[in-house]
Amino acid sequence: MVVREGRGGTNQQGPGDHRYLLKFVLASGLSFLVGSVHGVLQLLPPIRAWLDSIGSPYGGPGHLIDPLAHAHINLIGGVTLLAMAVSYYLVSVIGGRPIHSRRLADLSFWTTVTGLASFYLILVIFGAWQGELLLANDPAIEQVHRLYSALVPVAATIMGAGIWMYLANLLLSFRGLRRDSSQPPTPGS
Ligand code: HEM
Numbered sequence: 001m002v003v004r005e006g007r008g009g010t011n012q013q014g015p016g017d018h019r020y021l022l023k024f025v026l027a028s029g030l031s032f033l034v035g036s037v038h039g040v041l042q043l044l045p046p047i048r049a050w051l052d053s054i055g056s057p058y059g060g061p062g063h064l065i066d067p068l069a070h071a072h073i074n075l076i077g078g079v080t081l082l083a084m085a086v087s088y089y090l091v092s093v094i095g096g097r098p099i100h101s102r103r104l105a106d107l108s109f110w111t112t113v114t115g116l117a118s119f120y121l122i123l124v125i126f127g128a129w130q131g132e133l134l135l136a137n138d139p140a141i142e143q144v145h146r147l148y149s150a151l152v153p154v155a156a157t158i159m160g161a162g163i164w165m166y167l168a169n170l171l172l173s174f175r176g177l178r179r180d181s182s183q184p185p186t187p188g189s
């Protein structure tokens with residue numbers, strides 16, 4: 001398929017040009033794997049009883065693990081990463097030109113994945129750690145909670161930055177399409 005030249009620097013677009021999307025699909029699948037194992041584990045009676053005893057799903061340290069960690073690994077990792085890949089693919093195939101920036105797509109991918117992995121791990125580790133301290137009635141829980149409160153916004157911001165870069169790339173791709181359609185056709189195109 002012949003397409004107009006875009007930022008990708010090519011005027012030919014074949015299956016190989018979309019290979020960069022495979023890492024989104026792989027990361028989505030891996031996230032569903034982690035999220036579904038997490039979902040099953042949180043239903044096993046001893047784990048369920050432990051989670052209930054530390055506040056899940058309504059509040060306390062338990063709600064960091066169920067539902068927060070579980071919901072985000074599935075919805076951002078499993079669903080949103082796949083939605084990113086699908087929308088990049090559809091915009092370039094239907095629009096007939098490469099997306100605004102392949103480099104920004106790669107950067108947004110790695111930023112989202114880094115933010116998500118750290119967000120998930122912080123929620124699970126600090127949920128369990130604070131949960132154990134709560135059960136032991138240990139006053140160290142306040143210190144640990146302060147550490148959690150300092151770390152989680154960092155992970156959340158990295159994850160948010162990845163998502164916003166994706167959104168910017170999508171919007172700029174649409175702007176490119178609009179610019180293309182407002183230009184008069186060149187001879188032979
Ligand atoms: C084998 C797969 C899965 C199992 C066994 C599972 C199990 C669970 C359980 C036990 C809860 C907590 C219910 C509660 O404590 O109130 C939950 C909540 C949740 N799950 Fe899953 N889940 C699975 C897959 C998924 C997938 C694939 C998604 C998303 C695509 C998902 C999204 C959610 C969300 C958003 C919540 C929170 C719901 C709320 O706001 O209360 N889960 N899941």
Ligand code: HEM
Nearest residue numbers: 063067068071072075076079080155156157159160161163
């Ligand atoms: C940077 C991105 C995001 C951050 C930092 C974030 C963070 C949060 C936080 C802090 C909560 C509620 C906390 C609480 O109740 O204590 C929450 C709830 C939730 N978020 Fe997100 N979120 C993000 C993006 C998303 C996206 C993209 C989705 C879906 C595709 C999503 C789905 C949910 C759901 C379903 C809940 C409710 C979970 C429950 O309490 O049952 N989030 N999120």
